[in-house]
Amino acid sequence: MGEREGGCCPSMDLMRSEPMQLVQLIIPIESAHLAVAYLGDLGLIQFKDLNAEKSPFQRTYAMQIKRCGEMARKLRFFRDQMSKAGLVPALRSPAEAISNLDDLEVKLGDLEAELVEINANGEKLQRSYNELAEYKLVLQKAGEFFHAALSSAEAHQREYTSNQGGEESLEIPLLSEQETTTDSSKQVKLGFITGLVPREKSMAFERILFRATRGNVFLKQVSVDEPVVDPVSGDKVEKNVFVVFFSGERAKNKILKICEAFGANRYAFSEDFSKQSQMITEVSGRLSELKTTIDAGLVHRGNLLQTIGEQFEQWNFLVRKEKAIYHTLNMLSIDVTKKCLVAEGWSPIFATKQVQDVLHRATHDSNSQVEAIFQVLHTREMPPTYFRTNKFTTAFQEIVDAYGVAKYQEANPGVFTIVTFPFLFAVMFGDWGHGICLLLATSYFILREKKLSSQKLGDIMEMTFGGRYVIILMSLFSIYTGLIYNEFFSVPFELFAPSAYVCRDATCSEATTIGLIKELGTYPFGVDPAWHGTRSELPFLNSLKMKMSILIGVAQMNLGIILSYFNALFFKNSINTWFQFIPQMIFLNSLFGYLSVLIIIKWCTGSQADLYHVMIYMFLSPTDELGENQLFPGQKTVQLVLLLLALVSVPWMLLPKPFLLKRQHDRHQGDSYAPLPDTEESLQSGANHGDSHGHAEFEFSEVFVHQLIHTIEFVLGAVSNTASYLRLWALSLAHSELSSVFYEKVLLLAWGYNNIFILIIGIIIFICATVGVLLVMETLSAFLHALRLHWVEFQNKFYEGDGYKFYPFSFSLLDNEEE
DSSP: OOOOOSSSSOOOOOSSOOOEEEEEEEEEHHHHHHHHHHHHHHTOOEEOOTTTTSOGGGSTTHHHHHHHHHHHHHHHHHHHHHHHHTOOOOOOOGGGOOOOHHHHHHHHHHHHHHHHHHHHHHHHHHHHHHHHHHHHHHHHHHHHHHHHHHHHHHHHHHHHHHHHTTOOOTHHHHHHHHHHHSOGGGOOOOEEEEEEEEGGGHHHHHHHHHHHTTTOOEEEEEEOSSOEEOTTTOOEEOEEEEEEEEOSHHHHHHHHHHHHHTTOEEEOOOSOHHHHHHHHHHHHHHHHHHHHHHHHHHHHHHHHHHHHHHHHHHHHHHHHHHHHHHHHHTTSEEOTTSSEEEEEEEEEGGGHHHHHHHHHHHHHHTTOSSOOEEEEEOOOSOOOBOOOOOTTTHHHHHHHHTTOOOOTTOOOTHHHHHHHHHHHHHHHHOOHHHHHHHHHHHHHHHHTHHHHHTSOOOHHHHHHHHTHHHHHHHHHHHHHHHHHHTOBTTBOOOOSSOOSEEESSTTOOTTOSSOEEEOSOOOSSSSOGGGTTSTTHHHHHHHHHHHHHHHHHHHHHHHHHHHHHHHHHHTTOHHHIIIIIHHHHHHHIIIIIHHHHHHHHHHHHTOOOOHHHHHHHHHHOTTSOOGGGOOSTTHHHHHHHHHHHHHHHHHHHHSHHHHHHHHHHHHTTTOTTOOOOOHHHHHHHHHOSGGGGSSSOOOHHHHHHHHHHHHHHHHHHHHHHHHHTTHHHHHHHHHHHHHHHHIIIIIIHHHTTTOHHHHHHHHHHHHHHIIIIIIIIHHHHHHHHHHHIIIIIIGGGTOOOOOOBOOOOOGGGGGGSOO
């Protein structure tokens, strides 16, 4: 482990998680609130719930949590109101902060009551305004209808009078006699109802009226040009003004019910034209008065919300902080004397002095007569895993944690992931032009990280911003591997030296056909640009990348097995060293380690040996002569020894470990009442997988089956995992070929037309294809494949990942929590 330094913060050590201790705090009740608040500021203790058997309502501080919940509801109400008004809460200003929860509760109650009253009055006034606006429309439209009807009736009367004037008829006396004999009480008087109905319902409204009254109504509708704000819903609705003439009370009752069903708003209307004009004048005056009152109310509401917004964040933080404190206090148990609270929790060993200082300060600030007691408890319980990361290492650690949180103090793959993850990505993404594009995009995030970290980004952008340091390393490694592959958007460049190959004579043109001879020294770095475009380019690069993938894969798997040795050494588990690490190293390197050595020898000697043939016949006919496939003297003997070692290592992994674990269990059977060892030893032995069966019920068959599965998984995995690393070659080839297709079939094709318009279109298509396919989809594809290689091929060699994270009680985490 890393060397520890004194002071507040020891040196960061990612290889092993921080040493933890289970601590007990005995805090007097009068200083408990302040002590928990100070511990929340420190953020280095994860409290255990000592009241797990109690429901939330049975706990000591349930009422205080209920109060905080009510205040949080009021703050959410304020946030909604500000959001509707388009206001953004200002940042916290500690100078004006209210520190007393009781004062804040009173303040929030007064503000809520005032705001609710303003909203209620505003809604009432707005409804009255909308009703008056509709009433004015009814007066205008219905007035026009009555005026037109009166004018038409007068015209008909004049016409009738002029036609009948001076003429006598036999019917006149009879009609006059009929009129005089008719009872005036039996004369039919028509009534009418006016109002507005939504335009979309007007046809159905008319049809229902007709059917309900059997056609004994007369309906007149006039559409309103502009949408009208409905007084009930407050939404803008297109409406029609209607007038319904009817006869009789039964018809009237039916019409009123239909109006109610269709949401038609009815308004009183007078037939007297003088009264109509007088009512229009009165309504217009009241509308202007209401408008002035509503505007004044909105200004007052806006000022109140502005005042709330200035202090909203500090109030919100205070309420959440107090709620978190009382939640934590509810996890503490009350002493029998009811004068002290007892807390238990996990804390890093380096934080001991800080916790003690915080408790002393809380005692002093609360004027308590009794000091809080801090003591370390010895336990066999598995501690939480705590890695102290910074903004650079956090993203890499989260990649590992997504697979599983490291068991307490086991080797952390995150240390190696910082280098191996971007490197494996770059092997698949190797193009220094694309790497530069990724670098420029990520540099924007890093240069503006202070501003962007305080903003709310979308889900995709948030994820990209969080992994900015992973992506920048991916881009740098991509530039490096792109220089090795000598590809810049699939175009090679003679960056480090001229090509080693030249044309033999004039018939060899453009270096794409036969006739190349090696004249200069070997190209110093990466692939010689002369290979690009030749008929042998693909076979050469395929062979190179496939062998390179196997070498990288075997090296990383060996690293994983070596880390399992360091885990066994750290936890003092000799069984895992002798019966897991050693046979696994022998098996993997007898087969694929040997293959890697053959690849290197073939590269160095330039041999034409067929490695497929060598590896296949190493199993099928190990005693046959190698012939032209022999790469070094004594190869046949070496292969026989390695094959024998590989066969021996399988039972070596399978058989001894279950029997040794059973013997170990039997030996410790009588140690149930042995004294507990020191904290450090007990925690390490608790974290030791080999000792997990030590004091529990030992099932030999279960352990043996588990070991059998583990052995089969490793043996088959050695083959499948090595083959899995060939994805490095496959994705690198796919990336290179896609890039080449976009360059040759889009950009060069557009260039060949000698037309500026076609060239511009070609450049746009090339940029879109490069960004969309190569810089987005291919990046995501290579990222996921690199992730799989780390999670499955690398981490399963040593990483158990069955721990749980250290979640300290910290106020700094409140800002990241959702309401």
